[in-house]
Amino acid sequence: MTPELQEKLTVWRRHLHAHPELSLQEQETSAFVQEKLREIGIPFEAGIGGHGIVATLTRGQTQGRVGLRADMDALPITEATGLPYASKNPGVMHACGHDGHTASLLGAAALLAADPGWSGTVDFIFQPAEEGFGGSRAMVAAGLFERFPMDRIFGFHNWPGLAAGTIAVHDGVAMASGGRITITIDGHAGHAGMPHLTRDPVMAAGHLIVALQSIVSRSVDPLDTAVLSLCTIEGGTAPNQIAGKVVIRGTMRYHRDAVKDTILERIEQTCAGIATSFGVKVTFGIVMGVGVVINTPEEAGLARLAAEKMRAEVRLDLAPSMAGEDFAHYLQQRPGAFVWIGNGDLRAGAELHGPAYDFNDAILPVAAGWMAEVAKAALASNQGAGP
Numbered sequence: 001m002t003p004e005l006q007e008k009l010t011v012w013r014r015h016l017h018a019h020p021e022l023s024l025q026e027q028e029t030s031a032f033v034q035e036k037l038r039e040i041g042i043p044f045e046a047g048i049g050g051h052g053i054v055a056t057l058t059r060g061q062t063q064g065r066v067g068l069r070a071d072m073d074a075l076p077i078t079e080a081t082g083l084p085y086a087s088k089n090p091g092v093m094h095a096c097g098h099d100g101h102t103a104s105l106l107g108a109a110a111l112l113a114a115d116p117g118w119s120g121t122v123d124f125i126f127q128p129a130e131e132g133f134g135g136s137r138a139m140v141a142a143g144l145f146e147r148f149p150m151d152r153i154f155g156f157h158n159w160p161g162l163a164a165g166t167i168a169v170h171d172g173v174a175m176a177s178g179g180r181i182t183i184t185i186d187g188h189a190g191h192a193g194m195p196h197l198t199r200d201p202v203m204a205a206g207h208l209i210v211a212l213q214s215i216v217s218r219s220v221d222p223l224d225t226a227v228l229s230l231c232t233i234e235g236g237t238a239p240n241q242i243a244g245k246v247v248i249r250g251t252m253r254y255h256r257d258a259v260k261d262t263i264l265e266r267i268e269q270t271c272a273g274i275a276t277s278f279g280v281k282v283t284f285g286i287v288m289g290v291g292v293v294i295n296t297p298e299e300a301g302l303a304r305l306a307a308e309k310m311r312a313e314v315r316l317d318l319a320p321s322m323a324g325e326d327f328a329h330y331l332q333q334r335p336g337a338f339v340w341i342g343n344g345d346l347r348a349g350a351e352l353h354g355p356a357y358d359f360n361d362a363i364l365p366v367a368a369g370w371m372a373e374v375a376k377a378a379l380a381s382n383q384g385a386g387p
């Protein structure tokens with residue numbers, strides 16, 4: 001990458017950082033990306049699945065088509081970096097580095113637009129609403145894969161705690177899926193001195209919380225990975241009244257669908273058992289995430305090849321994360337790979353979603369370069385194959 005392009009990407013990244021927008025509200029960010037795509041000279045379609053954009057570059061006669069994706073949204077977090085380009089929107093912050101992902105994808109577009117050494121079609125996907133607001137699902141529902149019939153898709157996430165510019169590739173599972181759990185216990189309120197006339201949901205909740213902790217330790221295969229965390233509990237208003245209702249909220253995470261099924265089945269059974277034991281009504285609801293991020297073997301190989309081409313340090317030995325990524329939804333439709341690119345040392349408060357986090361501009365060349373290289377590698381491996 002030329003120093004001029006690196007300088008430009010840094011300016012763009014810092015502009016995005018200073019002007020973060022929440023999920024589903026990425027209007028200015030989308031307008032900024034469109035302006036830069038015009039500047040680079042790549043045609044695009046906007047308004048796909050909300051504020052999503054797909055820019056498309058075709059070169060030569062080859063049939064192959066590959067997608068590269070970045071996310072654009074920020075988080076409801078108050079920035080505490082003290083940087084000169086810190087957020088100008090109070091309470092909103094690019095605390096996950098999506099500003100850097102967006103700048104990197106613009107960089108990949110600029111690199112490929114200036115590079116005669118490839119043939120095929122590349123779709124640059126700028127996705128809104130990654131932070132739990134269904135952005136990937138919305139773009140797919142808006143016909144992403146019909147309107148832009150790519151045969152493979154790639155993306156990356158910056159990774160604090162991994163050396164700057166190191167690229168980690170997982171052969172298979174890279175990131176978790178999960179679900180948000182709500183359990184409601186309806187009892188019968190009454191005088192604390194006359195418990196025999198009540199049905200106590202607080203006591204039932206105590207037993208239920210303990211019993212649910214046996215699911216991961218006793219029902220899930222110890223060689224599998226699972227988390228079940230109950231994080232909030234609400235119930236009761238007076239110290240001398242037995243409450244009428246308790247609500248418990250939490251989250252579950254897993255790397256394999258079979259584990260998800262086990263956890264859900266055991267939660268249902270445990271809730272039913274507690275309901276019977278204590279004479280209360282227990283209802284259980286869950287909002288599931290989009291799925292596990294599972295890289296396909298051939299595309300994980302292409303991701304590694306592109307990383308080696310960039311002369312980046314490559315790590316193949318990192319354990320998958322229990323964090324989620326809505327890139328999973330694309331991988332349910334097309335083969336692909338999602339890699340981590342090291343953001344440098346981990347400092348307290350500067351982890352992903354931390355108030356002191358900042359995307360490391362020094363990794364813009366490797367991130368943009370890797371995306372351009374993985375597209376070229378995919379198209380080259382594809383020669384002659386139709387979509």
Ligand code: NI
Nearest residue numbers: 096097098157
């Ligand atoms: Ni993120």
